[in-house]
Amino acid sequence: MYKFAGRIRYSELDREGKLSLESLLDYFQDCSTFHSEDIGVGLKFLQERHLAWVMSAWQIIVERYPVLGERVLIETAPYDFKGFIGWRNFLMETENGERLSCANTVWTLMDMENMHPARVPDELHAAYVLEEKLEMDYAPRKIALPETEGERREKVEVRQHHLDTNHHVNNGQYIRIAMEYLPEGFAIRQMRAEYKKQALLGDIIVPEIYRPADNICLISLNNEEGQAYCVAEFERNMGIV
Structure with missing residues (x-):
């Protein structure tokens, strides 16, 4: 390697x-x-x-x-x-x-x-x-969202600092945005992310939060029409060090 x-x-x-x-x-x-x-x-x-x-x-x-x-x-x-x-x-x-x-x-x-x-x-x-x-x-690779509607949060506008050399939101920036909506003290054992669309400068991201289980938090970062740019799944592990 x-x-x-x-x-x-x-x-x-x-x-x-x-x-x-x-x-x-x-x-x-x-x-x-x-x-x-x-x-x-x-x-x-x-x-x-x-x-x-x-x-x-x-x-x-x-x-x-x-x-x-x-x-x-x-x-x-x-x-x-x-x-x-x-x-x-x-x-x-x-x-x-x-x-x-x-x-x-x-x-x-x-x-x-x-x-x-x-x-x-x-x-x-x-x-x-x-x-x-x-x-x-x-x-x-695919992340399935619950059929029920998630909890929508305040919109996020794509700014210059979100972009990379390809002029779209860097994959790591989506994770930074999603992690803002994790519960307090949520120790992450596993993170999965599926990228579906590219967000560009000035686009609006609408976070939608799902909690299908106590140890799982799903965050879909959508456009204003409800189509996902990125879906991130975080698995919690209280015993992680």
Whole structure:
């Protein structure tokens, strides 16, 4: 697996003094970006071909949240390509090999000129070395919402700070928005996210909250017509450290 070393910073902590889920997601996303840059198929390569990898689904499982100053290794490897879809695993460990968190992701390669999926070209296939799938408890990509209506919250307008280099809301920003609606003290063991539409500058996001079980919180971030941009599922674990 491709890997880089990190150290948990104060700016990455939550109120409990542990690495926040949003910062964990950033570590994973940065790891995949570093990987692509280091093998020559990074941002410039994709932009010259009017291509971009767009996140379709996240699954993150947390075993333990590291604390301030702890040294960690962040690792990633793609394990499959089919048509315009790519699959990639992530892992965060301590220097001693303790597994802190693992993740599975599904990506769609997009032609940014016509905003249609594009088959993965041979040069991308050749650049990445596919590895075995990480051993973890894989969840379905799709997230089903309850049939009952959720609790709607105040609208959120997409601002500049929500956007990435593709000029749409970054996948991590959806998770940051969704986490604002979690109950107090909700310790996250697993996060799943399914991305359905791209939100752009000035778009309005309408959060809708569901609590199908005591340990589950579902948040659908919709447009004003009720169509989901992103659906995020958070599973609670009171015993997590």
